[in-house]
Amino acid sequence: MVPRPLQQPLNYRGGARLQPADGGQVEEVYEPATGRVIAKLLCSGEKEVDLAVQSAKAAFKVWSQMSGMERCRVLLEAARIIREQRDEIATLETINNGKSIFEARADIDVSWQCLEYYAGLAGSLAGEHIQLPGGSFGYTRREPLGVCAGIGAWNYPFQIACWKAAPALACGNAMVFKPSPFTPISVATGQFLCHHPDVAKISFTGSVPTGVKIMEMAAKGIKPVTLELGGKSPLIIFSDCALENAVNGALMANFLTQGEVCCNGTRVFVERKILDTFTKEVVKRTQKIKVGDPLLEDTRMGALINRPHLDRVQNFIKQAKEQGAQVLCGGDLYVPDDPKLKNGFYMRPCVLGNCTDDMTCVKEEIFGPVMSILPFDTEEEVVERANNTKFGLAGGVFTRDIQKAHRVVAALNAGMCFINNYNVSPVELPFGGYKASGEQCLAVPGLGSAAPRGGDAPVSAVADVSGLCCVAEWIPRWEMKGKLEKRGCGFGKRKEGDKLLYI
Numbered sequence: 127m128v129p130r131p132l133q134q135p136l137n138y139r140g141g142a143r144l145q146p147a148d149g150g151q152v153e154e155v156y157e158p159a160t161g162r163v164i165a166k167l168l169c170s171g172e173k174e175v176d177l178a179v180q181s182a183k184a185a186f187k188v189w190s191q192m193s194g195m196e197r198c199r200v201l202l203e204a205a206r207i208i209r210e211q212r213d214e215i216a217t218l219e220t221i222n223n224g225k226s227i228f229e230a231r232a233d234i235d236v237s238w239q240c241l242e243y244y245a246g247l248a249g250s251l252a253g254e255h256i257q258l259p260g261g262s263f264g265y266t267r268r269e270p271l272g273v274c275a276g277i278g279a280w281n282y283p284f285q286i287a288c289w290k291a292a293p294a295l296a297c298g299n300a301m302v303f304k305p306s307p308f309t310p311i312s313v314a315t316g317q318f319l320c321h322h323p324d325v326a327k328i329s330f331t332g333s334v335p336t337g338v339k340i341m342e343m344a345a346k347g348i349k350p351v352t353l354e355l356g357g358k359s360p361l362i363i364f365s366d367c368a369l370e371n372a373v374n375g376a377l378m379a380n381f382l383t384q385g386e387v388c389c390n391g392t393r394v395f396v397e398r399k400i401l402d403t404f405t406k407e408v409v410k411r412t413q414k415i416k417v418g419d420p421l422l423e424d425t426r427m428g429a430l431i432n433r434p435h436l437d438r439v440q441n442f443i444k445q446a447k448e449q450g451a452q453v454l455c456g457g458d459l460y461v462p463d464d465p466k467l468k469n470g471f472y473m474r475p476c477v478l479g480n481c482t483d484d485m486t487c488v489k490e491e492i493f494g495p496v497m498s499i500l501p502f503d504t505e506e507e508v509v510e511r512a513n514n515t516k517f518g519l520a521g522g523v524f525t526r527d528i529q530k531a532h533r534v535v536a537a538l539n540a541g542m543c544f545i546n547n548y549n550v551s552p553v554e555l556p557f558g559g560y561k562a563s564g565e566q567c568l569a570v571p572g573l574g575s576a577a578p579r580g581g582d583a584p585v586s587a588v589a590d591v592s593g594l595c596c597v598a599e600w601i602p603r604w605e606m607k608g609k610l611e612k613r614g615c616g617f618g619k620r621k622e623g624d625k626l627l628y629i
């Protein structure tokens with residue numbers, strides 16, 4: 127595992143890679159798999175942010191005047207380049223993030239598919255013609271906002287950049303994107319962006335506390351924001367489920383990307399009648415997950431993002447034990463045999479039993495590979511408990527009773543629901559949540575129930591971006607049954623009374 131040394135500066139603006147014009151504080155970037163420093167990052171200051179925004183503003187003048195079809199061609203070309211370099215980008219993503227190469231490849235596929243999807247929409251964005259009395263008429267135009275700022279989290283670095291950029295660009299906006307390097311200066315960079323008078327909209331993915339700050343900053347400039355924040359989603363397993371599929375779903379819902387996924391279903395409610403059987407099977411399967419070098423093809427769980435985050439996840443487990451939860455498997459640090467990985471940030475995936483709703487591990491987002499199992503007795507009870515959270519990002523139900531399935535997901539206060547499946551997010555569907563999970567969305571007629579992610583037009587709302595799980599490839603990871611045909615079981619939910627069923 128030899129990462130190529132960075133040959134060029136990281137900042138990209140005005141068509142070239144450049145060192146930041148100011149800031150200049152050096153931060154070390156770690157490789158999660160080995161714990162070693164793989165790059166030194168020169169942080170960007172206020173002047174650099176301004177130069178990036180000015181560059182985007184100049185690009186906006188040209189880009190916004192292009193027709194949708196012209197923008198479509200450019201986006202398709204970008205998608206093609208990413209597709210051709212998929213393996214190389216995925217390798218860098220794995221080195222950078224610690225997730226398995228298997229997952230990283232799927233993330234890159236999602237990224238180019240997202241660009242293709244919005245390229246396809248760009249040519250058909252249109253306003254409306256409205257008849258008025260006496261033969262008069264009015265019309266609406268879809269207009270881009272200007273320069274949009276995208277601020278991303280670290281768990282899906284490349285994908286988040288594409289999710290935010292693709293819809294913004296398709297609609298004629300320009301974008302300045304700031305990834306997450308985990309530094310105080312990077313926060314300042316984000317703040318400069320949010321406060322910049324030439325930034326018209328902010329699209330943010332990250333934690334709830336930062337989301338609150340972003341909203342406060344945006345309010346000062348009266349800028350629209352789109353927030354994709356954290357979650358603590360419920361996964362409800364009824365006794366009439368197909369057990370093996372439900373077990374697979376629980377693994378998928380908890381251990382994807384080392385558990386560092388906002389929409390993971392980490393509160394696993396299991397109907398008491400099957401609690402023992404289900405738990406035993408989940409533990410057995412969890413113990414078989416291959417943890418280790420993320421660049422190896424058969425690795426199914428890589429390293430967590432960094433040491434402080436690993437410590438944080440470990441603390442959640444310690445606290446869970448103190449509060450009475452029982453560690454049924456995993457939760458301990460893992461040191462791979464390969465000596466070059468011995469300083470990596472690994473842990474074994476953890477299943478917690480004996481959990482109750484008031485425990486910290488059940489209430490707070492851990493953002494690591496920790497599943498909490500909670501028994502329940504009735505449908506009414508479990509729906510109430512599932513909704514008893516400050517979050518509302520996703521939810522899942524496993525049952526053979528299709529009426530019950532739809533009844534329960536309709537009752538969940540969650541932006542995305544899965545039936546007999548989990549973490550399937552085709553690009554055509556909206557992605558976002560309720561309550562502190564932060565989505566602010568607008569339905570877009572003609573674009574499905576898309577929600578704006580990356581910048582949109584004031585008179586027209588805009589396109590959304592959704593992550594696209596490459597279903598056919600994802601599912602075999604946990605050996606879920608059904609593969610593509612299971613797609614018919616999922617659906618996205620935009621707001622009450624406006625649900626999008628997809629078949």
Ligand SMILES: NC(=O)C1=CN([C@@H]2O[C@H](COP(=O)(O)OP(=O)(O)OC[C@H]3O[C@@H](n4cnc5c(N)ncnc54)[C@H](O)[C@@H]3O)[C@@H](O)[C@H]2O)C=CC1
Binds near residue numbers: 281337
């Ligand atoms: N709902 C969704 O779609 C997703 C949500 N997330 C959430 O993201 C969180 C983990 O990501 P982190 O990177 O740790 O989140 P974070 O909130 O610490 O940082 C996110 C980004 O905001 C920047 N930032 C931090 N403080 C800022 C400030 N005051 N002003 C402007 N920018 C600032 C960071 O540098 C980074 O680029 C989890 O809570 C997770 O649930 C992650 C992925 C997807």
